[in-house]
Amino acid sequence: MSEIKTTPFVIYDYLQSEEDIIGFVEEAKRQAEEEQDDSILHIALLTAIKARALLQFAQKVGVDEQSLLKPKDTKQRKEIINKALLAYA
Secondary structure, eight states: OOOOOOOOOOGGGTOOSHHHHHHHHHHHHHHHHHHTOHHHHHHHHHHHHHHHHHHHHHHHHTSOHHHHHSOSSHHHHHHHHHHHHHHHO
């Protein structure tokens, strides 16, 4: 029998644009209303705030969000760190 490999689910892999974030919140709102559970919307809003901040920071630094989250190698990681430090200078 073959071994099943899993990877962690990272919502930020899917919230890569303003449109993605808006759609995510709208769907959470619909689900919260349907289930009459405002905690669903609360968690979604916190996630959306983090996703938007990450997206804005990646744009400010001049890298794509995925590279910011998961640099492909040490060289790219160092480049991103340097750009991020300059953004804070």
